[in-house]
Amino acid sequence: MTLLCILEALDHIATILGVAGILFALLSWRSSRNSFHHTVITSCTSRFQELSLKLLTQLPLSKEAVQQYLELCNEELFYFESKFLPQPIIDEWLDGMLSFIHLRREDGSLFQLAEVTPSPETDLSPPFPAEYQQFLQNYPRLNYAFRVTPAAEKTINSVHSEYGSDAARAEMVLTVLANLRSYKEQPFLKHLHRARTTMGSNVRNWLNTILP
Structure with missing residues (x-):
């Protein structure tokens, strides 16, 4: 076998190993992603189940229970925004949130479908x-996501x-969902992103002046 043939064979082997490595990395990434999704879903579901008894059976609701639920919802919205969860899960959880949190108009009044009439005695949402x-x-x-x-x-x-x-x-x-997608474009967050980008650029420039 000539040297050229040996080099060609090694080249083919290297190509095969490279493709195998990429496939292994892809499968590992998908496995890690699925495991993370499962962990997030399990954690959020477990926390909601713990709160559900307070939310559905203990009336009037305590401020503590409401705050705990809103904290959970806010965390879940972060997962939605960051695409950490499959879309069907996002849709289902948002539908559940709408059972507890009304959409609000710009003047602060609550939006309800015409067939839903709140009790004037309790003024419940x-x-x-x-x-x-x-x-x-x-x-x-x-707050931004649940506006109309x-x-x-x-x-x-x-x-x-x-x-x-x-x-x-x-x-x-x-x-x-549309509100959540546009949330990142809010002036405060855009300014924060620009400030971080500028700060990172300044640090890099400073390092370039002191490093050989």
């Missing part, structure tokens, strides 16, 4: 009392009239 809505201000991501613009409200009502409450509920989920 089922199951959250209206006064607890102010807690949302402590969670900017959550006049255009979005018009779309939801139109879907409700034409297709019914289930379709309107789905449109409300889409409204929250």
Whole structure:
């Protein structure tokens, strides 16, 4: 066997090993991602189950229970925003959140489908009392996601009239998702990103001046 043949054989072997390495890395990454997804889903589900007894059976609700639930929702929105979870899980969890947290208009009033009428005696936003809505201000991501613009409200009502409450509920989920996608474009966050980018650039420039 000539030297050229040996080199060609080694080249083929190296190519095969390289492809095998890439496939192994890809499979390992997918396995790690799936494991992480499972861990996140299990953790959030377990925490909600612990809270559900307080949220669904202990009325009037305590401020502590409401705050714990909002903290969990805010964390889940971060997972949604960062695409850490499959879309069907995101849709299902958002639908569940809408059972506790109403969409809010720009003037602070609560949006409800026409067939839902709150009790004037208790003024509940089922199951959250209206006064607890102010807690949302402590969670900017959550507060921003559960808002409804006049255009979005018009779309939801139109879907409700034409297709019914289930379709309107789905449109409300889409409204929250759209808000969440635009959350990163908020001026504060954009300025924060620019500031971090500038700071990182300044550090690199400083290192270049002191390192040979």
